[in-house]
Amino acid sequence: MLIAQITDTHIKPEGRLAYRVVDTEPCLARCVAAVEAGRPKPDVVLMTGDLVDAGRPEEYARLRRLIAPLSMPVYLIPGNHDKRGALRAAFPDHRYLPVDGEFLHYTVEDWPLRLIGLDTLVPGCGHGALCAERLAWLERQLAAAPERPTVVFMHHPPFATGIAHMDEIALAEPEKFAAIIARHPQVERVLCGHVHRSIQVRFHGTVASVAPSSAHQVALDLRPEGAAAFMLEPPGYQLHLWQPGTGLVTHTAAVGDFAGPYPFFDPQGRLIG
Numbered sequence: 525m526l527i528a529q530i531t532d533t534h535i536k537p538e539g540r541l542a543y544r545v546v547d548t549e550p551c552l553a554r555c556v557a558a559v560e561a562g563r564p565k566p567d568v569v570l571m572t573g574d575l576v577d578a579g580r581p582e583e584y585a586r587l588r589r590l591i592a593p594l595s596m597p598v599y600l601i602p603g604n605h606d607k608r609g610a611l612r613a614a615f616p617d618h619r620y621l622p623v624d625g626e627f628l629h630y631t632v633e634d635w636p637l638r639l640i641g642l643d644t645l646v647p648g649c650g651h652g653a654l655c656a657e658r659l660a661w662l663e664r665q666l667a668a669a670p671e672r673p674t675v676v677f678m679h680h681p682p683f684a685t686g687i688a689h690m691d692e693i694a695l696a697e698p699e700k701f702a703a704i705i706a707r708h709p710q711v712e713r714v715l716c717g718h719v720h721r722s723i724q725v726r727f728h729g730t731v732a733s734v735a736p737s738s739a740h741q742v743a744l745d746l747r748p749e750g751a752a753a754f755m756l757e758p759p760g761y762q763l764h765l766w767q768p769g770t771g772l773v774t775h776t777a778a779v780g781d782f783a784g785p786y787p788f789f790d791p792q793g794r795l796i797g
Contacts, residue, residue, distance in 0.1 A: 525567050525635055525636045525637055525766040526562075526565075526566045526567050526763060526764070526765050526766070527566060527567065527568055527569075527570060527675070527764040527765075527766070528559045528562070528566035528568070528569045528761060528762070528763055529569075529570045529571075529572060529677070529715055529735045529761060529762040529763075529764060530552075530555055530559070530569060530571050530572075530738050530761045531572040531573060531574070531679075531716075531717030531718075531735045531736075531737060531738070531761075532572075532573070532574040532603070532717050532737035532738065533548060533551075533552045533555075533571070533574065533575055533587065533590075533738050533739065534546070534574055534576065534577045534605065534737075534740075535549065535575065535576045535577065535583050535586050535587045535590065536548060536549075536576075536577045536578075536583060536586075537580060537582050537583060537586070538582075538586065540577075542577055542739065543740075543754065545740075545756075546739050546740045546754075548577070548738075548739045549586065549590065551738050551739040551740075551759050551779070552587075552590045552738050552739070553590055554759070554779050554780070555738040555761055555779045556590060556594055558761070558779050559594065559761065560594055560595060562763070565595070565596065566596055566763065567596055567597075567635065568596055568635065568639070569591075569594055569596060569598045569599070570599050570601075570641075570675075570677050571591075571599065571600045571601070572601060572603070572677050572679055572716060572735065573602055573603025573605075573606060573644075573678075573679030573680075573717045573718065574603035574604065574605040574606065574679065574717060574718065575600060575603065575605075575606055575611070576605060576606060577605050578605065579606050579607030579610050579611075580610065581610050581613065581614065584610050584611060584613075584614030584615070585614060587614070588614055598618075599618075599620060599630075599632060599639065599641055599677075600615065600618065600621070600628075601628060601629075601641045601643060601678065601679060602628055602643055602645045602679065603644075603645065603679035603717060603718060604646070604649065604650050604651070604652065604679065604680070604718075607647070608626070608627075608628055608643075608647075611628065612628070620632055620641075627643040627657070627658055628641075628645075629641055629642050629643045629658060629662075631665050636673070636766060636768075637673055637674065637675050637712065637766050637772075638669055638672045638674040638710075639674075639675055639677065640662070640665055640666070640674060640675070641677055641678070642654065642676060642677070642678035643678075644658075644678050644679050644680040644695060645679070646696075649693075650693035651680065651692070651694060651696050652678075652679060652680025652693075652695045652696065652718075653697070654695065654697075654700065654701050659700055659701065659704060662676075662701075662704055663704050663707075666704065666707075666708040666710070669710070670708065670710055671710065672710060673710055673712050673766070674708075674710050674711050675711075675712055675713050675715060675764070675772070676705070676711055676713070676714045676715070677714075677715040678695075678714070678715070678716055679716065679718050680693075680694055680695040680718050681694055681695060681716040681718060681719060681723070681732060681734050682694070682695040682698035682701045682702060682714065682716075682727070682732060683698065683725050683727060685719055685723050685734070686746045687719060687721075687742060687744070687745065687746065687750065688747070688748050688749070688750055689750065689751070689752040690718070690742060694718070702727070702728045705727065705728045705729065705730060706728040709729055709730075711729070711730045712730065712731075712771060712772045713730060713732070713764065713772050713774075714727060714730060714732040714733070715732075715733060715735065715762075715764070716732065716734045716735075717734065717735060719734045719742055720736060720737040720740060720742040720754065721734060721736055721744065722734065722735065722760070722762070722776045724774075731772075733774060735761060735762040735776070736759065736760035736761070736762070736776065737759060737760070738760070738761060738779065740754045740759070741754060741755050741756075741757040742754055758778040758779065758780050759778070759779045759780070760776055760777055760778045760779055761776075761777055761779065762774055762775065762776050763775045763777060
């Protein structure tokens, strides 16, 4: 099974730039084209939050048009820039999204890997949270299938990345989430967004990771006093390859036009492979 993860797309209304600099629409369009042209093509796409920039219905309508070329199932979760009601309204055909209740969390049972999407949104806030209700729901979902390898995906990372201004708005009280993950060794990976960089950490018996943004990246500044800033580094996405017996292997792909691929030759000029 091959999973593509696209995150932090930050789609704006027509003619508007993110932070007055970044045109996020062509960024996502190029990312979608790259995923759709994959060799092999991914089985599913996980979009891990900050789908749009301000939760406006016109932004979600634009997002819907941009991801329409994807031929595989797409699973959405909200980030701190999203609004649950507008997201639900824009994607009524995404049957996995719950139509009742406050939170947009769900479990997908259709694949070799069980997929659990978590809603960490706190309306009006940059940080994320998993309240008692959401934590209890997660515990029940994991307890229901202890033998099935599982991916948990969410927007806010439950660990400190060392980028201080982003750590201030990470998942609040992550130890409560960590305790649940530690009790369930079938969790192969915790996939996150929010920080706009490729980041990995060992996490309570599994691996937690952050994928790069399809648009702009957060500046890599690990000083405690580092300023909040972003970079126009190459946009990217991640591919998570599930191989029974090996586990989940992650590749980070840059989006753009690059020369190659070229064949390898040894020092004697002979073709390798």
